[in-house]
Structure formats: structure tokens, C-alpha cells
Amino acid sequence: MNIINIEHIAKVYQVGSEEVHALRDVSLQINQNEYVAIMGPSGSGKSTLMNMLGCLDTPTSGIYDFKGVAVSEMTDNELAKIRNKEIGFVFQTFNLLARSDAIHNVELPLIYAGVPSAERKQRAEQALMDVGLKDRMHHKPNELSGGQRQRVAIARALVSKPAIILADEPTGNLDSKTGEEIMALFHEIHEKGNTIILVTHEEYIAEHALRIIRLKDGLIENDEKVVKRYIPKSKETV
Amino acid sequence: MDAILFEFKEGLLIALRAIKANKIRAALTMLGIFIGVTAVVLMSTAIKGIDNSFQKGISALGSDVLYISKWAWFSNEEWWKMRNRPNITMEDYYEFKELAKLPLAVAPVANSVQTIKYGDRRVENIFLTGSNADYVKTTNFTFEQGRFYSDVESNSSRNVAVIGSEIYKKLFPRGDALDKTIKIGGVNYKVVGVLAKQGSTVLGPFNPDNQVFIPIGTIFKNFVSRHFNSITINVRARSPEMVQETKDEAESVMRKIRGLAYNEPDNFSINQQEALQEQYNSVVGVIQIAGLFITGLSLFVGAIGIMNIMFVSVKERTKEIGLRKAIGAKRRTILAQFLLESTVICLMGGLIGLIAAILLSLMLNQFFPTSIQWSVVLIAILISLLTGIISGLAPAYTAAKMDPVEALRYE
Numbered sequence: 001m002n003i004i005n006i007e008h009i010a011k012v013y014q015v016g017s018e019e020v021h022a023l024r025d026v027s028l029q030i031n032q033n034e035y036v037a038i039m040g041p042s043g044s045g046k047s048t049l050m051n052m053l054g055c056l057d058t059p060t061s062g063i064y065d066f067k068g069v070a071v072s073e074m075t076d077n078e079l080a081k082i083r084n085k086e087i088g089f090v091f092q093t094f095n096l097l098a099r100s101d102a103i104h105n106v107e108l109p110l111i112y113a114g115v116p117s118a119e120r121k122q123r124a125e126q127a128l129m130d131v132g133l134k135d136r137m138h139h140k141p142n143e144l145s146g147g148q149r150q151r152v153a154i155a156r157a158l159v160s161k162p163a164i165i166l167a168d169e170p171t172g173n174l175d176s177k178t179g180e181e182i183m184a185l186f187h188e189i190h191e192k193g194n195t196i197i198l199v200t201h202e203e204y205i206a207e208h209a210l211r212i213i214r215l216k217d218g219l220i221e222n223d224e225k226v227v228k229r230y231i232p233k234s235k236e237t238v
Numbered sequence: 239m240d241a242i243l244f245e246f247k248e249g250l251l252i253a254l255r256a257i258k259a260n261k262i263r264a265a266l267t268m269l270g271i272f273i274g275v276t277a278v279v280l281m282s283t284a285i286k287g288i289d290n291s292f293q294k295g296i297s298a299l300g301s302d303v304l305y306i307s308k309w310a311w312f313s314n315e316e317w318w319k320m321r322n323r324p325n326i327t328m329e330d331y332y333e334f335k336e337l338a339k340l341p342l343a344v345a346p347v348a349n350s351v352q353t354i355k356y357g358d359r360r361v362e363n364i365f366l367t368g369s370n371a372d373y374v375k376t377t378n379f380t381f382e383q384g385r386f387y388s389d390v391e392s393n394s395s396r397n398v399a400v401i402g403s404e405i406y407k408k409l410f411p412r413g414d415a416l417d418k419t420i421k422i423g424g425v426n427y428k429v430v431g432v433l434a435k436q437g438s439t440v441l442g443p444f445n446p447d448n449q450v451f452i453p454i455g456t457i458f459k460n461f462v463s464r465h466f467n468s469i470t471i472n473v474r475a476r477s478p479e480m481v482q483e484t485k486d487e488a489e490s491v492m493r494k495i496r497g498l499a500y501n502e503p504d505n506f507s508i509n510q511q512e513a514l515q516e517q518y519n520s521v522v523g524v525i526q527i528a529g530l531f532i533t534g535l536s537l538f539v540g541a542i543g544i545m546n547i548m549f550v551s552v553k554e555r556t557k558e559i560g561l562r563k564a565i566g567a568k569r570r571t572i573l574a575q576f577l578l579e580s581t582v583i584c585l586m587g588g589l590i591g592l593i594a595a596i597l598l599s600l601m602l603n604q605f606f607p608t609s610i611q612w613s614v615v616l617i618a619i620l621i622s623l624l625t626g627i628i629s630g631l632a633p634a635y636t637a638a639k640m641d642p643v644e645a646l647r648y649e
Contacts, residue, residue, distance in 0.1 A: 051643050054564070056563075056564060056642045056643050056646075057643055076568075076569060077568050077569065080563065080566050080567065080568045080569075081566065081568075083563075083564060083565065083566050084565060084566020085566070089564050089565060091561075091646070095557065095560075095561045095564075095646070097558060097561075099255070099259040100255065108562070108565055109565045109566055111248050111252075112562075112565065112566040112567050112568075112571060113566065114241060114244055114245075116244075156565070160566075
């Protein structure tokens with residue numbers, strides 16, 4: 001099933017008197033249960049595309065349909081709603097609320113979705129268990145390791161059962177061993193039927209995906225299936 | 239409706255979390271509102287207290303009594319002009335009493351300040367009022383014990399005294415003052431009456447509770463010169479409606495006694511409680527406005543403090559706001575979160591301030607009349623609520639309209 005359908009989108013920023021073309025003409029489709037990596041050097045429009053896919057930003061021109069609904073014509077509140085229900089964000093810097101424990105961090109999207117407290121607790125607990133943090137639920141971020149923090153962030157992304165998981169350099173702040181563990185977790189999440197979009201600039205991280213989209217100067221340079229897919233070894237640690 | 243309630247409840251919880259996370263900062267911010275609310279409430283309580291006790295006190299003077307005197311209580315006329323007026327004498331009083339037909343009662347009054355002793359107890363600087371038996375008819379006195387001195391006693395200038403309730407309390411802590419002998423300025427007097435509590439403290443020495451009343455002949459005999467001192471003639475109208483008529487008559491009678499030609503100004507003054515009231519209103523009105531303005535200013539400073547803190551807080555939590563927006567917080571959710579935060583801070587500060595003000599005013603009541611009004615309590619709560627909303631609005635709006643992409647990128 002087609003989840004994301006992008007046709008000829010462009011994004012132009014006005015910086016002073018100068019127009020910056022972050023995206024020139026990008027078209028792509030992403031189907032259910034795909035595992036896509038978006039790659040490109042800085043300035044390639046990778047971040048802009050990610051913001052667009054994540055419904056944080058709207059294109060200047062072109063069509064963006066999310067599950068058949070035109071995102072490009074949505075209001076701020078409609079965008080907030082779609083981010084809340086359909087998109088799970090995982091950031092490079094985790095972006096957890098420092099003063100709240102793991103379970104409250106995971107609950108957060110459900111609060112904005114209007115889920116009552118008891119159900120929220122139960123779903124957040126389940127999500128934390130799914131990422132292997134059963135006994136870390138009431139720890140605050142500063143009591144957790146980098147890998148554990150990213151797991152909390154992944155649990156937060158999963159808890160609202162979104163249509164896509166959007167991960168922006170999820171291993172960028174982790175050492176290679178922990179990064180590998182996180183990639184194993186993504187692998188498992190994908191196996192369970194989720195759709196994952198991974199933004200990275202590292203080739204070996206991108207090779208965990210099934211498809212790589214390479215951007216350059218605001219255009220898609222290359223969009224192809226991964227020939228030699230990298231399957232994480234440390235799956236058993238999950 | 240349910241959705242709004244849900245959002246309100248969750249927003250409140252988030253706000254409380256944020257306050258809890260920054261206890262010291264929240265407490266310092268609250269201090270601003272706390273001081274402001276305490277000051278405003280205390281000020282209005284004190285003003286109301288003074289007002290109440292003034293009104294009560296002034297009613298003891300009676301609104302239907304005129305005081306004919308050499309001096310005007312409040313006047314723009316220069317004092318040396320009044321100094322050159324002739325004294326009001328006992329002869330003036332006799333003539334006035336003869337000629338004036340309208341008054342209910344007329345009494346001459348001479349005053350002195352003396353020390354009163356009973357046994358080894360003493361009270362100093364007591365306002366001594368000398369008059370005759372008619373004096374009691376110019377007042378609304380009620381008696382705790384005994385009576386006012388009689389015609390016979392005043393006409394024969396006996397050493398008898400009627401004492402005010404405060405003096406009674408100080409000199410006779412064990413009660414029963416009747417027929418006891420007190421010393422006034424070293425002379426023995428027999429107590430024939432004790433007044434029930436009359437006025438209030440605002441009148442100071444003029445409060446009947448703090449006075450001693452003796453016959454006017456006696457005061458001339460022992461303390462003041464009949465020939466060098468001016469007396470006051472107290473005139474009571476038959477009813478409050480007749481005050482003006484009685485005053486007009488009193489003026490013409492006095493002019494006749496003094497033999498003034500039609501083009502000569504009065505060389506006496508007819509004073510009224512009303513003058514006191516007017517003077518009070520003009521002075522206290524200004525004090526009220528100034529007091530509330532100054533204390534209101536401190537509340538305003540507190541509000542600016544909150545706004546400042548909220549702006550810092552929004553700036554500091556830019557990334558958090560970005561994240562909240564990314565995972566689905568709407569504009570109004572963010573707006574509500576920060577508005578609720580500042581409102582809760584203000585409300586807490588305001589409530590603590592209110593409690594402090596009530597406790598303080600109860601304490602102050604020992605020395606100073608205060609009166610807590612429930613309307614002020616309500617207004618204080620409302621003010622702190624409004625302060626929270628107003629000072630939180632601009633920062634909350636800044637937070638709500640942040641672009642999530644920019645906010646997430648903020649370091």
C-alpha cells in the first residue's frame with residue numbers, strides 16, 4: 001500500500017534577498033513496510049526532505065499525499081494532528097524531556113492524542129518493554145546510557161502506532177557498538193511490519209535499509225534497491 | 239467540552255511539572271506577586287479599617303452638634319486673624335442660651351490637659367472637659383456606672399468627675415469606680431459616673447473614652463483662667479434636619495451678641511462634624527489613591543518579573559517546544575501550557591500573599607484598626623489570576639507560534 005506519494009515538490013527559502021532552492025524537483029513513493037534510507041552530503045536537501053516527509057514543513061510547490069490526503073494544503077493544526085498520529089520521530093540527539101522519567105517521555109504523544117491516563121500508562125509500558133527497557137521505566141534520561149536514551153526515543157516514536165518511523169541520524173551520537181544495537185532494533189521493528197525512513201550520511205548505516213535514495217543539490221541522484229543488505233549481528237541483545 | 243477539559247487537565251499537569259522542575263526560579267517569581275498582593279491587600283485592609291473606625295468615631299461627635307468657637311477647625315483663613323478675635327466667654331454663653339430658641343441643648347465647654355491618679359495608678363495627658371449638666375444633652379452618652387453630674391453639682395462647682403471607659407479600665411482594673419476619690423492634677427474628685435464605650439481611637443484625645451468630665455466652674459477654679467481662655471459653646475439641634483436652621487440662628491445670635499455691623503465678618507466660627515468629614519475625605523481620599531497606586535506598582539513590578547521569567551523559560555525550552563510540536567502538540571496546546579504555568583505561579587504567589595496579608599492584618603489589629611473585606615480577598619485572587627494570564631500571554635504566544643523545524647534545530 002502506498003503511504004507517501006510525492007510528485008515534483010520543490011522548496012525555496014528566502015534568505016535575505018537571495019532565494020535558496022533546497023529542493024528543486026523531487027518525486028518519490030514509499031509503500032507500507034518499506035525500509036528506506038535517504039542519503040546525501042550536507043546541503044543536498046536531505047534535511048528539507050525529511051522535514052517535508054515528517055510534515056514539519058510544507059513544500060513551496062508540488063504534491064505531497066500522505067495516505068491519499070494532500071499534506072501540502074494542510075493547516076498547522078492538521079499537520080500537528082498527522083505528526084501525532086502517523087509519524088514517529090527519532091532524532092540524533094534523542095530530544096527527551098530531561099526532567100521526566102522514561103515512561104512520561106513515552107506517554108507524551110498519547111497526551112496530545114487525548115488518550116486517557118490509564119490507557120496511556122499501559123501503552124507506554126508496553127512500548128518500553130518492546131524496546132527492552134522493562135526495568136528502566138522510571139529512570140530519568142540522565143540516569144540512562146546513550147543507547148538506552150535512544151531506545152526511550154524509539155519507544156516514544158512507536159507508542160502511537162504511526163504509519164512511518166522517521167529516524168534522523170539515529171546513531172549519530174552513539175558509539176559504533178551501541179549504534180549497531182540500535183540498528184538491530186530498527187531491523188526488528190521493520191520485521192514486525194513497520195515502515196521506516198532513515199536519514200543518514202553514513203554508507204554502512206544506510207546499507208541496513210532495503211532501498212537507498214541519494215540526494216544531491218535538491219534533486220534525486222539515485223534511487224535503488226540495496227544489493228548487499230547488511231543484517232545486524234547483535235540482534236540477540238535486543 | 240470533554241476534550242477541552244482533558245487538555246486543561248493535562249496542560250495543568252505539564253505546567254506543574256515545569257514549576258516543580260524549577261522550584262527556586264518559580265519561588266523567586268512568586269515572591270514578586272506575593273509582595274504585590276500582600277501590599278495591596280494590606281493597604282486596602284488598613285484603609286478600610288481606618289475608615290470604619292473614623293466613621294464610628296465621628297458619629298460619637300454627633301452630626302447634629304454645632305461647636306461655636308474662636309477658632310475654625312479647618313479654614314483657609316490665616317491663623318493670626320483668628321487669634322485677634324475676642325475670646326468666647328461665659329457671658330457670651332449665658333446670652334446665647336437666652337437668645338437662641340431652636341437648640342435642643344446648649345453647653346459651655348472649657349478644656350485642660352491633666353494627669354489623673356487613683357492610688358498608685360496614673361494616666362497622663364488626659365483631656366479634661368469642663369461643662370455643665372446640659373453637656374450630656376449635647377451628646378449621646380450612655381453610662382456603664384452612675385450618672386452625669388447634676389445641675390446642683392455643676393452650679394456649685396463641686397469636685398465631681400465622670401470618667402471615660404478607657405480611663406476607667408486603666409485606673410480601676412478591678413471595677414467599681416463609683417464614689418472613689420481620684421486625683422486630677424493633684425486635686426481630689428469624687429467619681430459619680432463612668433461612660434460606656436463611645437467612640438474609637440481615631441479621635442485620639444478627643445475620644446470621649448479617653449476624657450474626664452468635670453463641672454466648668456471647677457475647671458476654672460482649679461486649672462484654667464476664666465478670663466484669659468476662650469470657651470466653646472456646644473449647640474445641639476433638635477434633629478439632624480434642623481442643623482442648618484439652628485446654625486443660621488446661632489450665627490445671627492452670635493453676631494447680635496458681638497454687636498457686629500452687617501458688613502463686618504464673623505469674629506467667631508461655627509464648626510460642625512461635617513467639616514471634619516470633608517477634611518477627612520479630602521486627605522484620606524488622596525492617601526487611598528496614593529497608597530493603592532504605590533502598592534499596585536509593586537504588583538506591576540511583580541508581573542513584569544513573571545513576564546521576564548516566562549520569556550527566559552520559553553527561550554530556554556525552545557528545543558522542548560520544538561519536540562512537543564513535532565510529536566503533535568498544537569499551537570493552542572503550547573499556548574495553554576505556558577499560560578497555565580504563569581497563571582499557576584501567580585495564583586500560588588497571590589494566595590500565599592493573601593494568607594500573609596490576612597495574618598498580618600490580624601496582628602496589626604492589636605495596634606491599629608484593620609478590616610478584612612471579602613471583596614478584597616476575591617479581587618486579590620482575581621488580580622493574581624489576571625496578572626498570570628496577562629504576563630504569560632506574550633511569552634506563551636511566542637512559544638506557540640514557533641516553527642518546529644527552527645525550534646528543533648535550536649541549540
